[in-house]
Amino acid sequence: MHLIATGNKGVAEAVLQAQPDVVAAYPITPQTEIVEQIAAFISEKRLDCQYIPVESEHSAMAACIGASATGARTFTATSSHGLLYMHEMLHWAAGARVPVVMANVNRALGPGWNVWAEHTDAFSQRDTGWLQVFASTVQEVYDTMLMAFRIAEDEKVLLPMMVNLDGFSLSHTMQPMEKIETGTFIPPFSLPHAIDTLHPVAYGPLTGPDEYFRFRADMERSMRSSRLVIRDTEAEFARLFGRTYRETEEYQVEDADVLLVAMGTFGKEAEVAVDKLRKEGIKAGSLRVRWFRPFPRLDLAGRDIVVIDRGYSFGFGGVLSMSIRATSRAEPYSVIAGLGGQEVTYHDMADFVRDRKPGKEYWFGVKDDV
Amino acid sequence: MTEIPKEEFILKCTSACAGCSSSLSLRYVLKAAGPETVLVIPACCTSVIQGVYPRTALRVPVYNIAFAAAAACASGMSASYQKKGMKMNVIVYAGDGGTVDIGLQALSGAFERETHFLHICYDNEAYGNTGMQRSGSTPLGAITSTTPSGKIHPKKDIDQIVEAHRPPYMATACSAYPLDLFQKVKTALSIEGSKFIHLLSPCPPGWRYPTEKSIEVGKLAVKTGAWILWEREHGSLRISGPSRAAMKTPLPLEEYLKIQGRFQAITLEQVQELQHSITRTMERIRCELEKPCT
Amino acid sequence: MYEIRIHSRGGQGGVTAARLLADAAFRGGKYATASPFYGAERRGAPVVDFVRINDRPIRIYSQIEHPDLVVVLDPSIMDAVDILQGLKKGGSIVINSPKPLEIPRHPVFHVDLTGIAIAQNLVVAGSPVLDTPLLGALAKMGFVSLDAALAAIRDMFSDERNIKAAEIAFRELNL
Numbered sequence: 001m002h003l004i005a006t007g008n009k010g011v012a013e014a015v016l017q018a019q020p021d022v023v024a025a026y027p028i029t030p031q032t033e034i035v036e037q038i039a040a041f042i043s044e045k046r047l048d049c050q051y052i053p054v055e056s057e058h059s060a061m062a063a064c065i066g067a068s069a070t071g072a073r074t075f076t077a078t079s080s081h082g083l084l085y086m087h088e089m090l091h092w093a094a095g096a097r098v099p100v101v102m103a104n105v106n107r108a109l110g111p112g113w114n115v116w117a118e119h120t121d122a123f124s125q126r127d128t129g130w131l132q133v134f135a136s137t138v139q140e141v142y143d144t145m146l147m148a149f150r151i152a153e154d155e156k157v158l159l160p161m162m163v164n165l166d167g168f169s170l171s172h173t174m175q176p177m178e179k180i181e182t183g184t185f186i187p188p189f190s191l192p193h194a195i196d197t198l199h200p201v202a203y204g205p206l207t208g209p210d211e212y213f214r215f216r217a218d219m220e221r222s223m224r225s226s227r228l229v230i231r232d233t234e235a236e237f238a239r240l241f242g243r244t245y246r247e248t249e250e251y252q253v254e255d256a257d258v259l260l261v262a263m264g265t266f267g268k269e270a271e272v273a274v275d276k277l278r279k280e281g282i283k284a285g286s287l288r289v290r291w292f293r294p295f296p297r298l299d300l301a302g303r304d305i306v307v308i309d310r311g312y313s314f315g316f317g318g319v320l321s322m323s324i325r326a327t328s329r330a331e332p333y334s335v336i337a338g339l340g341g342q343e344v345t346y347h348d349m350a351d352f353v354r355d356r357k358p359g360k361e362y363w364f365g366v367k368d369d370v
Numbered sequence: 371m372t373e374i375p376k377e378e379f380i381l382k383c384t385s386a387c388a389g390c391s392s393s394l395s396l397r398y399v400l401k402a403a404g405p406e407t408v409l410v411i412p413a414c415c416t417s418v419i420q421g422v423y424p425r426t427a428l429r430v431p432v433y434n435i436a437f438a439a440a441a442a443c444a445s446g447m448s449a450s451y452q453k454k455g456m457k458m459n460v461i462v463y464a465g466d467g468g469t470v471d472i473g474l475q476a477l478s479g480a481f482e483r484e485t486h487f488l489h490i491c492y493d494n495e496a497y498g499n500t501g502m503q504r505s506g507s508t509p510l511g512a513i514t515s516t517t518p519s520g521k522i523h524p525k526k527d528i529d530q531i532v533e534a535h536r537p538p539y540m541a542t543a544c545s546a547y548p549l550d551l552f553q554k555v556k557t558a559l560s561i562e563g564s565k566f567i568h569l570l571s572p573c574p575p576g577w578r579y580p581t582e583k584s585i586e587v588g589k590l591a592v593k594t595g596a597w598i599l600w601e602r603e604h605g606s607l608r609i610s611g612p613s614r615a616a617m618k619t620p621l622p623l624e625e626y627l628k629i630q631g632r633f634q635a636i637t638l639e640q641v642q643e644l645q646h647s648i649t650r651t652m653e654r655i656r657c658e659l660e661k662p663c664t
Numbered sequence: 665m666y667e668i669r670i671h672s673r674g675g676q677g678g679v680t681a682a683r684l685l686a687d688a689a690f691r692g693g694k695y696a697t698a699s700p701f702y703g704a705e706r707r708g709a710p711v712v713d714f715v716r717i718n719d720r721p722i723r724i725y726s727q728i729e730h731p732d733l734v735v736v737l738d739p740s741i742m743d744a745v746d747i748l749q750g751l752k753k754g755g756s757i758v759i760n761s762p763k764p765l766e767i768p769r770h771p772v773f774h775v776d777l778t779g780i781a782i783a784q785n786l787v788v789a790g791s792p793v794l795d796t797p798l799l800g801a802l803a804k805m806g807f808v809s810l811d812a813a814l815a816a817i818r819d820m821f822s823d824e825r826n827i828k829a830a831e832i833a834f835r836e837l838n839l
């Protein structure tokens with residue numbers, strides 16, 4: 001079924017089809033439409049689910065953890081400060097190995113109250129043990145949300161998963177979207193370590209220095225095996241529904257002399273910049289990074305790259321750019337652009353490529369050197 | 371007389387301090403709750419008392435959760451069991467820090483949503499697990515490691531705060547009166563909605579008295595009226611047996627204070643203030659009992 | 665690609681108008697996106713919304729710089745913002761106004777959306793509903809078919825007065 005929907009609607013429609021048992025959420029702009037829509041599904045009796053209108057995001061994640069621990073499929077959505085307020089519980093969810101699925105609508109952080117898109121909220125959670133993926137279209141939001149339940153709940157993964165979408169530019173943009181009949185694509189959820197009074201155990205008790213690290217190693221083992229699960233799930237999705245997703249999305253990459261690398265909606269608009277540059281005779285290509293955790297293995301050594309970063313690690317550099325530098329021995333031209341919703345057009349992106357200085361960093365719109 | 375089950379859910383291998391009354395109380399809580407119970411524990415002494423991985427001293431599932439999150443975690447569990455149509459006692463067993471301070475927001479949210487669960491605050495009136503720092507629940511005049519010359523602020527009245535949420539059941543209890551506690555837990559678990567039990571738990575290292583005196587200290591708290599045992603079911607208040615006598619002729623407060631080292635620096639004014647506060651509370655209770663709320 | 669910018673005041677239905685237009689275009693077999701430019705603005709502050717209509721998928725998320733068409737839901741906004749900014753040479757303007765307006769070098773179409781809404785008693789919380797009649801006017805201009813416009817409206821609103829208002833606006837707009 002084809003319809004036209006916002007990114008937020010795309011999330012809610014996928015959640016409806018995944019049929020979670022428990023949703024706990026707290027409102028925050030620009031995510032609120034998601035939980036409002038889910039609450040509406042429940043009140044229309046289209047979704048049989050316990051909705052917990054918690055008093056904070058910290059409690060939202062705690063409630064999801066509690067529910068998931070009993071074997072319930074759980075979902076929540078947040079954004080920006082909400083995600084940061086959850087931070088402690090994000091670590092807890094991953095450590096407790098509960099596959100909570102969450103939509104995070106990427107938004108900048110205060111001070112300087114700002115409700116517009118930026119990736120720093122999600123980047124700040126990169127070490128929590130959550131799987132993280134960034135979508136670029138409403139269709140991709142919907143498709144990825146459906147896959148998220150299957151990936152996170154896979155016995156070889158059992159880690160929580162966050163689907164990121166850019167605030168307003170994707171959450172509130174309407175685009176055509178195809179709703180699919182998921183059939184058995186999302187298998188029923190069964191948590192192997194669900195609470196069972198017949199087998200009473202302690203979850204997360206005091207764990208000494210000679211044991212603790214084993215659990216962390218196990219998380220990384222699962223994070224690594226998630227690559228395979230992701231690949232298989234995406235392949236199965238393509239087979240069943242005809243849309244192909246990979247760790248990265250490549251556009252005109254093969255013969256490109258220079259690559260634009262970005263995430264989220266910038267990664268999509270970069271394709272238009274590539275078209276423009278190609279018309280001018282510059283052989284550009286674009287590489288959109290979808291998965292942030294686990295971070296893709298990229299083979300970019302020796303390539304000329306321009307990375308657009310929508311999030312920054314102070315005293316270190318653009319988060320995406322530094323990640324690429326670390327994993328693929330490339331020397332990208334790092335452009336910091338789009339913070340707090342700063343307007344960046346494909347014309348600007350084409351300029352970044354023309355003016356690139358490999359190994360250097362450039363803050364778009366900042367006149368003097370940073 | 372109520373028969374207390376022989377079955378034990380807490381094994382004789384906890385790592386509680388000698389004389390710890392909160393772990394003694396947990397034993398009765400679990401006897402009252404039985405095997406169909408999930409215990410939710412935020413950071414508190416019980417995080418340690420339950421034992422160290424891979425062992426556990428408890429024979430019911432124990433879910434450990436971050437300090438501020440106990441009531442919210444219980445909300446999630448309770449919602450899930452409701453969805454499954456399963457009957458389960460979801461019990462938060464939290465210290466005073468995890469209830470009146472860092473845990474208050476989640477507690478308030480859970481009660482406002484009428485979450486079906488029981489929150490027990492075992493109150494040892496300080497952050498026991500981190501070495502006895504003052505909490506919002508520490509009484510006026512008590513020495514803690516962060517109030518070395520005695521606390522200058524009165525104890526936060528968590529009961530009034532919880533009461534403002536109009537829960538169907540709430541009660542006070544004291545570790546020195548296990549039967550009273552047992553019955554209150556039973557009653558609480560038989561009622562739908564959010565229930566609260568505020569359990570005074572004398573703590574030898576924190577309150578600075580010899581380990582064998584936990585019961586005596588608890589009894590003195592009740593007999594002097596420093597701690598009043600009552601329960602409130604659907605709004606109506608009832609004074610529990612052990613406190614009835616104390617309401618009429620309380621022992622002098624000094625009896626309770628002087629047995630504990632933590633009050634050694636208390637000033638005369640502070641003692642008077644504590645005494646006033648007891649008198650005020652008793653008056654309020656009497657007044658309510660005479661003119662029951664409508 | 666056809667690009668439309670809608671000027672309104674917060675609360676006047678600019679977002680809904682953009683969404684309805686994109687929906688109607690989509691029903692007509694086109695690719696379309698509607699993106700509001702949200703500010704921190706509250707009710708009454710000038711806001712813009714963007715609609716793109718194309719034969720192929722649309723990959724642009726940035727704001728429209730050079731619209732083909734500008735829609736003005738509240739003419740009083742013209743004192744505060746330059747509605748002509750970036751408008752393509754010869755680009756059209758649709759204005760919610762009972763009387764004709766002259767803007768040099770641009771075709772201007774006027775339709776009394778406010779009047780239509782009030783006549784239909786289509787008033788929500790004291791404000792006349794402008795977005796649904798607007799869709800009728802835009803259908804007249806040929807961006808979408810009237811059928812697609814009405815279908816999009818029906819999908820979002822159950823109140824038939826919205827349909828009525830769109831039909832009247834369709835009739836009243838003079839090409």
Ligand code: SF4
Pocket residue numbers: 386387388389390391392393415419494498499571572573574575576
């Ligand atoms: S510090 Fe007090 S409450 Fe904590 S275990 Fe020791 S005696 Fe019990």
